[in-house]
Amino acid sequence: MIYSSELIKGTLKTIVLKLLTDNKKMYGYEITQKVKELTLDRIQITEGALYPTLHALEAEGLVTIKTEFIGKRVRKYYSLSRAGKTKAKEKLNELSNFMETMISLLDIKPKTI
Amino acid sequence: MYRISDQQVDFILADIKKHGIRIESLQQNLLDHICIIIEQNLEQHDDFEKFYREIIKTFYKEELKEIEEEAIFLVKSKGPFLLLSRLQFFLLLFITFIGPYITYDLVWFFNEGHGSVLPVEVWSGTMVFATFPLLVLLVLYFTPEKLDPLIPRKSKILLGIRPFIKIIPPTEKYASYQQ
Structure with a gap:
């Protein structure tokens, strides 16, 4: 099952922040592949959603960037800033609480995968 | 490779x-x-x-x-904001630009009693200052095709601190702000 883009959109920032918490530095393509791998292809982040999110995180000062030249092109590696690390914790707590509330609200029975 | x-x-x-x-x-x-x-x-x-x-x-x-x-x-749409439909936006403009004159006339009317007639300086003031904005609003609202892309049909209007105002055409994504 591939989840709808509406569901992913609301959690994309948290997903990116969490991945950057666990991995010291990542570039865009790597993030999309890591998410596919960790979710067994059930979540596929599109380029159209990922790069605006990374751009917004950069503008908010939540990530820092290091660039590396691959031939003629530039690869941008993203890492969490100090503010980003704090924000990642906040967003994870928020999402965790939200999921608990939704499970309770929708009366979802936990199932084993 | x-x-x-x-x-x-x-x-x-x-x-x-x-x-x-x-x-x-x-x-x-x-x-x-x-x-x-x-x-x-x-x-x-x-x-x-x-x-x-x-x-x-x-x-x-x-x-x-x-x-x-x-x-x-x-990036731009951080902080508190209000996302309005086109109709809501025009109602807001109407209230802002025309509302004060109508309110003034109504207050005057109720203060003076039902039998009294609005003096010419009051209603003519209303006509002069409210008619032009009203006409502009009506033209903008009813002829979006001619004035497109000023405020296109089915567009949304974002009011906030950053940006103060932004017209969002139907093709632009605003779904994340409707949560």
């Missing part, structure tokens, strides 16, 4: 720019992303340009510049 040449890198970058991506950071990210896909999936004998045209289509729904619009929208 396919090895992408400098000329091909230049070609992709020029195409990204041509299709409305002006932010350098986004250009670099998209260029690298596309190059990786090409290097991992293209065979030496395959048609580079044809393959590129196919993969770039998977990056957007209608146009590539959607990515930049979304990026700008996410």
Whole structure:
């Protein structure tokens, strides 16, 4: 099952922040592949959603960037800033609480995968 | 593995720019992303340009510049905001520009009693100061085709601190702000 883009959109920032918490530095393509791998292809982040999110995180000062030249092109590696690390914790707590509330609200029975 | 040449890198970058991506950071990210896909999936004998045209289509729904619009929208639309429909926005303008005159007339009328007639300086003041904004609002509201893209039909209007006001055409993404 591939989840709808509406569901992913609301959690994309948290997903990116969490991945950057666990991995010291990542570039865009790597993030999309890591998410596919960790979710067994059930979540596929599109380029159209990922790069605006990374751009917004950069503008908010939540990530820092290091660039590396691959031939003629530039690869941008993203890492969490100090503010980003704090924000990642906040967003994870928020999402965790939200999921608990939704499970309770929708009366979802936990199932084993 | 396919090895992408400098000329091909230049070609992709020029195409990204041509299709409305002006932010350098986004250009670099998209260029690298596309190059990786090409290097991992293209065979030496395959048609580079044809393959590129196919993969770039998977990056957007209608146009590539959607990515930049979304990026700008996410950055600019921080803080408290109000997302209004076109009708709500015009009602707000009506209340702001016409409301005070009507309110003044009504207050005057109720203060003076039902039998009294509005003096000429009151109603003529209302006519002079309210008619022009009212006409502008009516023209804007009922002729969006002629004045498009000023406030297009089915557009949304974002009111906030950053930006103060933004007209969002129907194609632009605002779904994340409706949560």
